[in-house]
Amino acid sequence: MTANTGKVRMEEVDALFARQLEAWDVAKNNYAALANVKVKELVVGNAHFKIQFNPARIVSSAAKVDAKSIKERKCFLCESNRPAVQEGIDWGGRYEILVNPFPIFPRHLTIPCKEHTPQRISDRIGDMMAIAHDLNGYILFYNGPKCGASAPDHMHFQAGNKGFMTFDKDIEVAGLENVVTVDKACLSVVKGLSRMAFLIKASDINAGEELFKRLYDVLPLATDDDAEPMLNILCWQDNEAEVWNIAVFPRVKHRPSCYFKEGDANMLITPASVDMGGVFITPLEKDFVKITSDDVAMILDEVCMTQETAYEIVKKLNK
Numbered sequence: 001m002t003a004n005t006g007k008v009r010m011e012e013v014d015a016l017f018a019r020q021l022e023a024w025d026v027a028k029n030n031y032a033a034l035a036n037v038k039v040k041e042l043v044v045g046n047a048h049f050k051i052q053f054n055p056a057r058i059v060s061s062a063a064k065v066d067a068k069s070i071k072e073r074k075c076f077l078c079e080s081n082r083p084a085v086q087e088g089i090d091w092g093g094r095y096e097i098l099v100n101p102f103p104i105f106p107r108h109l110t111i112p113c114k115e116h117t118p119q120r121i122s123d124r125i126g127d128m129m130a131i132a133h134d135l136n137g138y139i140l141f142y143n144g145p146k147c148g149a150s151a152p153d154h155m156h157f158q159a160g161n162k163g164f165m166t167f168d169k170d171i172e173v174a175g176l177e178n179v180v181t182v183d184k185a186c187l188s189v190v191k192g193l194s195r196m197a198f199l200i201k202a203s204d205i206n207a208g209e210e211l212f213k214r215l216y217d218v219l220p221l222a223t224d225d226d227a228e229p230m231l232n233i234l235c236w237q238d239n240e241a242e243v244w245n246i247a248v249f250p251r252v253k254h255r256p257s258c259y260f261k262e263g264d265a266n267m268l269i270t271p272a273s274v275d276m277g278g279v280f281i282t283p284l285e286k287d288f289v290k291i292t293s294d295d296v297a298m299i300l301d302e303v304c305m306t307q308e309t310a311y312e313i314v315k316k317l318n319k
């Protein structure tokens, strides 16, 4: 199936960080600033959330991602438009591993495709798993073109160091209702973590890929013009075992209504994979101060698929 022939060692990525933080002022300053960002913790039911006040992320949260704006800007993921100081590590001749200069994580990578090709996951989940295997100190994530990707026209993954998001810890104690099992992989509905998620556990890339495609094929498209179902994905390998976790968060909305409200009711929050992973980013301090557990619950209810719809999907899967 996929020729997952990348291979990069964690030491090479550590060395890349060391070099870039030395040579690249933008990255150096933004990583240094990260050490001082304010964080608060909120609990919603059984789920733990961190709220991060991160002013540098305004670039991403307020990014214009409509077709016209995208067409009119230079793509910042294409090599020809990147700053000369930004270095990359080749992965399989098809992707590059880059330091993200606007970090949320103490170690934050952007992993664009070498080609300028639209953000699509359908044929790339195997790549995501293979890269997650190589970068086993990281959780990889994918934002759909309408679910937080700030370059929907250029295929890319991101990765952040493990131990930062909360979802991977929380699922260890959450209810997992197994709904499909095939050889070497199973698919569960994650219960009780305040946002609808499917979890695929696989001990083999091909098996994980196959089960993901089965799920992907029955997820609804938000509109007929959409190229793929609205979703966010986290993918990581368990530390000790050769087991992949693929968490799929089907979405019904990109931005919650509070994003568009005026005055006091406004909150500039654009949930993407990291928020689904349990870390809400607030680029504005006023939002960081006022956001409560109830707000988090409300935002998740608004942008995520309902459990009811999820069970409709499960029925289709088992047909």
Ligand SMILES: [Zn+2]
Pocket: 075, 076, 077, 078, 115, 116, 117, 153, 154
């Ligand atoms: Zn590009």
